[in-house]
Amino acid sequence: MTIQYLFLVHFLLHFTSLIKSDPEPLHDYCVAETKNSQNIFLNSVPCINPDHTLATHFSTSALSEPGSMNQFDFNVTLSNVNNLPGLNTLGLTMARLDIAANGLVPPHSHPRASEVTILLEGSLLVGFVDTSNRLYTQRLRPGDSFVFPKGLIHFLYNTGISSPALAVSGLSSQNPGAQVSSLAAFASHPAMPDDVLRKGFKMNGQDVARIRRNLGG
Ligand SMILES: *[C@@H]1O[C@H](CO)[C@@H](O)[C@H](O)[C@H]1NC(C)=O
Numbered sequence: 001m002t003i004q005y006l007f008l009v010h011f012l013l014h015f016t017s018l019i020k021s022d023p024e025p026l027h028d029y030c031v032a033e034t035k036n037s038q039n040i041f042l043n044s045v046p047c048i049n050p051d052h053t054l055a056t057h058f059s060t061s062a063l064s065e066p067g068s069m070n071q072f073d074f075n076v077t078l079s080n081v082n083n084l085p086g087l088n089t090l091g092l093t094m095a096r097l098d099i100a101a102n103g104l105v106p107p108h109s110h111p112r113a114s115e116v117t118i119l120l121e122g123s124l125l126v127g128f129v130d131t132s133n134r135l136y137t138q139r140l141r142p143g144d145s146f147v148f149p150k151g152l153i154h155f156l157y158n159t160g161i162s163s164p165a166l167a168v169s170g171l172s173s174q175n176p177g178a179q180v181s182s183l184a185a186f187a188s189h190p191a192m193p194d195d196v197l198r199k200g201f202k203m204n205g206q207d208v209a210r211i212r213r214n215l216g217g
Contacts, residue, residue, distance in 0.1 A: 022112075023174050031057040032088035034119035045081045057085035061166075066098040071216065073103030074156075081174065092169040099124070099158040101199050103165075106180055107155045113176030114150040115169050122165030128154035148172070153181060172193035187217030 030047035035154075048057070062083035068074035079094040080085055087093070093113065099105060099122070107129075117126065119140040126146045127137030139145055139159075148154040150172070158165040185197060187207070195207045 008083070018083070022089070025091075027089075029053070029058075029086060030089040032085035034085060035080050037202070047088060048085070053086075057161040058084075060084040063094060063096040063165045066096070066166075069098075069100055069103070072106055073100040074098060074158075075103050076105070076178075087174055091173060093167040093174055093176050095171060097156065097165075097167040097169060099156060101158060101160050101164055101166040102164050103158050105156040105207045106182055108178055109151055109153045109182040110171060110173075110176040110178055111149075111151055113172045113173035115148040115154075115172040116145060117148070117156070117167050117169040120166045121167060122160050122163050123160055124165050124167065125157040125159050126155065128152045182211075182215060183217070186211045187215045191217065 024155075027050075028045075029050075031053045032045040033048045034045065045073075046187070060079060060083045062079060063077055067077045069075055075098045077096045078100075081088050084094075095115075097105065117140075119142055120140055122142045124141075126140055127135055128148050128150075129135050130149075130152055138144075139188065140146060156165075156167070172196075185192060185200075191212070193204055194208050198202070198205060
């Protein structure tokens with residue numbers, strides 16, 4: 001084997017491990033055991049003995065109703081191991097997004113998942129920014145889909161002045177995580193030092209205080 005060949009093998013192994021999402025399941029399924037909580041931290045959720053799994057473990061009505069609107073006039077309801085234990089280890093989350101007229105899902109990212117969204121009702125302006133700060137944006141009509149690559153900052157804006165928007169997303173992790181850019185910067189606990197925000201956003205102390213107040217930080 002030549003050095004170049006070894007280098008190529010190393011590169012390919014490294015590359016395939018980079019593009020993997022959640023680990024591959026080792027069994028048909030691994031229904032989450034969420035009742036018998038033990039005082040230990042596992043980087044996964046243990047599974048029910050397959051002899052005791054039920055069809056209902058693979059079904060949920062959690063996404064049948066909209067949740068209550070937040071300060072940005074949207075709500076996201078997610079499937080998780082509690083409301084849909086059969087999703088455990090399968091590397092998937094389903095999300096229902098309700099966005100009120102003129103509401104905004106503000107710029108945010110999912111550190112562990114790509115997301116594909118289909119718009120069912122209303123109209124949305126969606127977009128993401130890549131790591132070279134290039135913006136990709138599209139206007140969606142009902143039936144249109146859009147994909148947000150893993151970890152990139154994205155938004156969904158209901159441009160309708162009177163109609164709410166309803167969309168459904170699939171995410172490529174059972175625990176995608178979500179980090180809203182504005183809240184991470186201005187509403188963290190404890191607060192980020194004022195100087196960091198002043199310098200980072202090139203603004204004065206009053207602006208920092210005002211944005212904090214507006215965001216409930
Ligand atoms: C959505 O609504 C549910 C139930 O009303 C609430 O628990 C949850 O915090 C809301 N989520 C967001 C992102 O607004």
